[in-house]
Amino acid sequence: xxWASDAGDVVLGWFTxxxxxxxxxxxxxxxxxxxxxxxxxxxxxxxxxxxxxxxSWHYSHDPVAALNAATAVAAEHGETLxxxxxxxxxxxxxxxxxxxxxxxxxxxxxxxxxxxxxxTETGHGGPTN
Numbered sequence: 001x002x003w004a005s006d007a008g009d010v011v012l013g014w015f016t017x018x019x020x021x022x023x024x025x026x027x028x029x030x031x032x033x034x035x036x037x038x039x040x041x042x043x044x045x046x047x048x049x050x051x052x053x054x055x056s057w058h059y060s061h062d063p064v065a066a067l068n069a070a071t072a073v074a075a076e077h078g079e080t081l082x083x084x085x086x087x088x089x090x091x092x093x094x095x096x097x098x099x100x101x102x103x104x105x106x107x108x109x110x111x112x113x114x115x116x117x118x119x120t121e122t123g124h125g126g127p128t129n
Contacts, residue, residue: 031104031117038102039119042079046098046123049073049081053094058127063088074098082120092127 053070057063067086074081078100085097099120101108108117 027105031102031107034104035102035107035117035119038100039121041077042098042100042119043121043123045073045077045079046096046121047125048123049098050094050096050123050125052125053086053088053096054092054125054127057088057094058092066094070094070096085122094125095122097122 049070052073053066056069057066060066066088067081067083070086071081079098080100082097082099085095087095089095097120099118101118104117107113
């Protein structure tokens with residue numbers, strides 16, 4: 001014998017499972033898109049920072065000024081310049097790497113998975129005349 005409240009409990013149970021499933025899928029999707037967007041943005045910003053450093057080097061031939069120019073561009077976008085990656089070639093081309101942690105709902109807060117929310121991208125830029 002099936003009571004009306006039993007049938008309602010079954011429907012409510014399945015509905016809850018579906019809602020929780022969609023919520024988990026939405027969080028995973030958001031975090032994935034956030035990391036991908038951070039990687040794309042950081043890649044563009046790394047090239048922009050390298051170009052700024054290269055232009056600074058072209059006009060001043062001061063490696064500290066070039067490093068400061070790249071650091072300023074990185075800071076404007078909430079990224080960190082990895083100082084050990086910064087190099088200036090003899091032709092004035094600058095190579096560097098920027099690091100950024102993507103803003104995520106869950107990923108950046110879980111110790112073992114936090115590394116997946118951090119993106120590192122390399123940029124190259126030559127002098128423009």
